[in-house]
Amino acid sequence: MSDEKKDVNSQQENVGKKGINKKLIIAFAGMGAVIVGLVIALILVATSGKKDVDSSASKAESGS
Numbered sequence: 001m002s003d004e005k006k007d008v009n010s011q012q013e014n015v016g017k018k019g020i021n022k023k024l025i026i027a028f029a030g031m032g033a034v035i036v037g038l039v040i041a042l043i044l045v046a047t048s049g050k051k052d053v054d055s056s057a058s059k060a061e062s063g064s
Helices: 002-063
Strands: none
Touching: none
16 A cells, blocks of 8 residues: 555656756746847837937927
8 A cells, every 4th residue: 555655646746847847948948038039129129219319309309
């Protein structure tokens, strides 16, 4: 009977380890997607942000 309990415990530990590994992989994939999104947003802001700032600054100067 103690052998059966050991088998059940080892199976539960194996299932737990597999679940943790899958969760870690999903978490890292999610973090990677967020980082890629932030980099793309940074590039878009860096390239188009200068035009917006320049045009708003010129509007403010011409308005006054």
